[in-house]
Amino acid sequence: MKRAGVIVAGTLALLFLAGCLNSSGPGNLVPATVDENPGLPRVIITVAGHSRGVHCRTFGNPSAPVLFVIHGSLSDMRAYLPLQILSDRYYVVMWDLRGNGLSERVTRNELTFEAMVEEIRCMKEMFSPDDPVTLLGHSWSAAFLALYLGTWPEDVRQAVLMEPPGLCGEFMNQSGQALNLFTTGYMDMMYKKSYLTALNHELLDFDMLAVLKSSVRDFHCDSASPPPWPVWRPGGFALIVWESAVLDGTEFRYDFTDNLEAFPREVLFVGSSCSPIGYDFQEKTNMTVFSKARILRLENCGHRIITEKLDELVSGLRDYLLEY
């Protein structure tokens, strides 16, 4: 009798588990990507030997000079959509980098820094094959733009680098980015590890939504109340791959500065007052590797520049961009 009870209970448990939702089911925990939802706007590019769909939006006149606006890590284009205001003079192209946002998820081998440069080149060939483009990047994408400037300088008309991390390990080791392990958000994340493991991209990206609110990395003027940062879907795996590639133990060891001094045109840096990689940091480190660079300083502002100081940012961009 007891054995029969165990069998019945076990069968019921298995039936229950079989009926559970699948965490990797498209749109269950996080929005579906372009390969899962064909209704999303996308282009197909071939990078690192793989054809992938990227979530892409364009604004303005296609015959105008092209401006690429590229999001940073743990982000997608959503927070950058207000910059479509520049479509009065530019054909603004925004896309979610492969492995990020609503673009197709990719393997680790497709997320090398060389592949990120190749991705930008693919988009340049697609949207402006005959003319150089203007590039705007933020945080990690600004670092990729720096790599691109060193690799394909003739492709670039102008470049805006919004708070890139240190462009080499020596710079980054000076940034003093301590992790705040005593935030409620961090402790929630650690507690969650006991039942939520990143077994797939969906679970990882879902978990990363909490990172955006956790202030574990203090890039804000008020870490207790960080500014909003609208995201559809963070690319958790991409950030992990990039960060692990630049870390050697606990030290940063990498160099993105090759050939940057030879870039002939002026680069605009944008830096904030509160971020550990704000304008002070940029002036002392990254700007020194360019022969021509100037900085737009934003006061009372952290790393999430666009949601904090949009008007000042746009005004500063219009001062710099040639079409204004």
Added chain:
Amino acid sequence: MDSKIFRRRSLLLTRKLRRFMQIFLLLGFAGIVPAFSEEPGAVNRQGFYLGIDSSAFLCLNLGYAWNYPGVNPGGASWGGYGMLRLPLLLAAAEGSADSFEIAAGITADFPVKDSFHLSYGLELGVMRHDDTLGLAVPVLVSLDLMPVLRYETWYCGIATRITAAAATYIRHSDTVKEAFLDLSGGDGKPIEASPVDGWYGLTGLSIDGGIAYGRELGDHLEFSVNTGIALKPSPCAGLFDAMMTGQIPFYLETGCFYSP
């Protein structure tokens, strides 16, 4: 009955076991049952563990364990326990204890040869966690296996545990719902979407492996230490740990039991 004499006899794992109760207090992140929990004869034992892992996380564990007298198929010592686990620092930071885990388990210790034993454990737990992403109610299943050398006053073994979040109920917060807003198709028309609340299968999996050591200190005290590696079998998760803190996902807990 002289409890000291009885305890020493029980260490030889006689077939006659007496019901006794243990109450132990554990401060630690892991819910590994103390290796002496199956030991009979120690009435109302109390103890604590202090533990830390590579995420600098602390958990307060309150437990109650007992043995089943006369239930010893295969010459094994059988026991059971119930436990309440509270994430201490999280509760302090939030000012509330609304995140917790309730677990119950059974243990069995089988003598193999001489001092060599195999200890097994099966635990079922239910958690409640309310955070930025919403309310989660995971159901956890853990299996313990410890090959162990047991002597009269001490033991040493290789402690392994596999834990699966077999199913997790998730009710999404506004933070997650906002991630589904403002989607639009290639034709510019809005796309309506929202996250799905419900039970999700297999949301977590981890494997702990390490060394456990315990020793009696006199008639009333027992000391134990357990340390090892906590592995997440996913290429994503291990790197996540590395990104946040620590390069090696270790755990370490030490504990002390007192019996009057």
